[in-house]
Amino acid sequence: MTSLAETGATDARARLPIGEVRWSTVLAPLALGVVVIGLWQLAVDALEIEPFVLPxxxxxxxxxxxxxxxxxxxxxxxxxxxxxxxxxxxxxxxxxxxxxxxxxxxxxxxxxxxxxxxxxxxxxxxxxxxxxxxxxxxxxxxxxxxxxxxxxxxxxxxxxxxxxxxxxxxxxxxxxxxxxxxxxxxxxxxxxxxxxxxxxxxxxxxxxxxxxxxxxxxxxxxxxxxxxxxxxxxxxxxxxxxxxxxxxxxxxxxxxxxxxxxxxxxxxxx
The missing domain is CATH 1.10.3720.10 (MetI-like)
Structure with a gap:
């Protein structure tokens, strides 16, 4: 009985090895976010974009x-x-x-x-x-x-x-x-x-x-x-x-x- 339950529930989770890729899934978006925010700040300053358009x-x-x-x-x-x-x-x-x-x-x-x-x-x-x-x-x-x-x-x-x-x-x-x-x-x-x-x-x-x-x-x-x-x-x-x-x-x-x-x-x- 238990083996059937484990088989059915594990198949969908097996495609997401969360424990193995935890650091990459956290650090990669953070690094991308820092880059995007930096480029955003540079674009606003360089192009003198008005706050009502994009602060x-x-x-x-x-x-x-x-x-x-x-x-x-x-x-x-x-x-x-x-x-x-x-x-x-x-x-x-x-x-x-x-x-x-x-x-x-x-x-x-x-x-x-x-x-x-x-x-x-x-x-x-x-x-x-x-x-x-x-x-x-x-x-x-x-x-x-x-x-x-x-x-x-x-x-x-x-x-x-x-x-x-x-x-x-x-x-x-x-x-x-x-x-x-x-x-x-x-x-x-x-x-x-x-x-x-x-x-x-x-x-x-x-x-x-x-x-x-x-x-x-x-x-x-x-x-x-x-x-x-x-x-x-x-x-x-x-x-x-x-x-x-x-x-x-x-x-x-x-x-x-x-x-x-x-x-x-x-x-x-x-």
Missing amino acids: SPGAIAGEIGANIDSVVSGARATGRNALLGLVIGGVVGVAGALLAGTFRVVDELAANVVAAAAVVPIVALAPVLYSMFGAAVDTGRIIVAALSVAVPVYLNTLRGLREVLPVHRDLMAAYAAGRWQVAREITLPTATPYVFTGLRVGSSLAVIAALIAEYFGGPIGGLGKSITSSAASSNYPLAWAYVTGAIVLGLLFYVATLTVEQWLSRHHHP
Whole structure:
């Protein structure tokens, strides 16, 4: 039983030898980032680019240092909505995929709904939700983030559920295993890497969705609202400082999701 579970779950992870290439995967992007920032600074200085077109990294760093409390506070507000959306969207996506993988009629009914949900524009959905729940509460922003997460989690989880080899199912049937035993030993371990692939994609999308949803109103304090307020007052370096905060927030969500995936992988499959 255990060997089948390990075989199904390990195949997808084998293509990502994270422990072996950890330093290269960290240092290479950092080195590239330093080079890009240096070239950016040189281009702004040499070409005398105006701040409203593209502020220099030095000016942005100065605004971050002067407004670090505001940036952190905005990241906390946006991150809270994104985190709730990630959790809710992840649960809905996995539950929906489990139902669709078990019942063909659910799969057929959900296909068009998921396809429609995947193309719903946030810029159109956010104002509608604000009119329904009010812009003074975070309900609309959380729903927007959850919807952005649920679609990739659903699609990836459903794909993982369908990756179980027929020979494994036949072997479990030969052992007279029940439905829960098949799910525990074969289906879920095989689908887990795909679930986390959807969550990693959804973690970044949750931050983006929560950020964009803030553009359309609501309490001042989130990164999205701070970006629009700074740009409206022509303080473009400050606006880019909040954009930097949003980038860091998205990276933190992605890294946190990846860390959880690695921990579960090592804990259950040493």
